[in-house]
Amino acid sequence: MAKNRFTKTNFLWLLLIIVSYFLINLLINIGIINKVYQTVMLTIGINIILAISLNLIIGITGQFSLGHAGFMSIGAYSTGVIVKQMGGNLSSVFIGMAVGILLSSIVALIVAIPTLRLKGDYLAIATLGFGEIIRIVIQNMKITNGAAGLVLPKLLDWKLVFLFLVISTFIVVAFTNSAPGRACISVREDEIASETMGINTTKYKIMAFVIGAILASIAGTLYASSFYVIKPDNFSFNKSIDILVIVVFGGMGSYTGSFVSALLIGILNTSLQSFADIRTIIYGALLVMIMIFRPQGILGNYEFKFSNLLKRFNKKEARS
């Protein structure tokens, strides 16, 4: 089966990307999206990258990881340190990103090989411990300026975040639809059956884990160069939970769900900002409600596809 890359649906995706790019650009230029909203937008974009990369590990491969903030901090601090050393220009951000990717993939491998033999709760605890180790190491190093953190210049605008959001989404979707991606889904569904099919389950778990870690590190780089200050506390256990909440809220295994829930949670957090006291209460109550009424998340494992939309459109046309 030769794959045609110039299909109608691929074209529609490209169109959607271009249209949304120009739409955001227009809204910023005419002032509807002001400085505050731009910050919210950046947060949402970075959170989407974090959520889809964690979704690859948890939703697609079924490995419960709680150390995602650890990989994010590796990316953020690699960038932070290099920007500090080289002076703030855009190329230092990219060098930082590359170093972050390299470091996080090495660390992910070291963490994955022993821990991915564990299952369920044990894996969660092991990855949680790993995230805390990273944070404490950063807190005690000189080059990272300890608990005070690093103050960085703002080096990129929303366009780069948008670009990396598109790239990350492409990577996770393409991986999930590839043969190794299918193997990951089979590992999630049944490890023994996968092994009897000759699938090396450990290998695919590690693969998904490393790809997820790399994308989290990229998100960390974007975070470091968008928000002026990085501190070890930004990447605590709470951050991992925040990302997990986005994934579970949107639906494990649905990238569309991660997009929708990162957007909703981002908007919710912003609109509740003036009620700081009750914000966490409303947030918590909402989560409890979701878990009671839609335990599979907002979208379950539904995935938005243009091909489905086209099919429905064609049917309607045929009927009328």
Added chain:
Amino acid sequence: MLKIRDLNVHYGVINALKGVSIDVNQGEIVSLIGANGAGKTTLLHCISGIIKSTSGTIEFENNDITKKNAKDIVAAGITQVPEGRRIFKGMSVEENLLMGAYLRKDKEGIKKDLESVFERFPRLKERLKQNAETLSGGEQQMLAMGRALMANPKILLLDEPSMGLSPLLVKEIFKIIIDINKQGTTILLVEQNAKMALGIANRAYVLETGKIVLSGTGEELSNSDEIKKAYLGG
């Protein structure tokens, strides 16, 4: 074809298999019967490389496969249909079948085998795009068998294919097993349904608490008093 000698498996301190030796010859149906906890599934998992033995050897076509990993064992031509079907629930019937051919690269061969699976299990073709979770128990068993056949195995290990199926469906599944065997696939069948398993077997072994206690042709064992008493209900 498959030669197992003095196989020992431990789960912690529990000795699940105590020196098991069995042979499966090319073209045979060999049944392995025994009660719950006798070690039948352990033996199959050990052959498939999912769990490791503590001592003993497994030879397949004169190659030692004792220490090989699950992937190489499937590539060598041994595929297991695991107990309780274990189909991939989030996937369609078609995707499940294609997972069976995961290690294969020959697209033509895969296509051909897919057609022959459809011929053998027409119901799977009707439900091709359906989520595998929505299939009935019998259909799931068929899917699990079809999926294993997609690996184009030389020997098929079947773990309790009759589990949880109605007598009529059990008959149908056993008919299919005989048919698969006639087309050249050797079969090692693990069953609690002793009557059916002995009925179609060329040879059979009885496993009790990790040891082979009896062996013989299917007919011999069906007529043995001990077996009648313990497994066939008088």
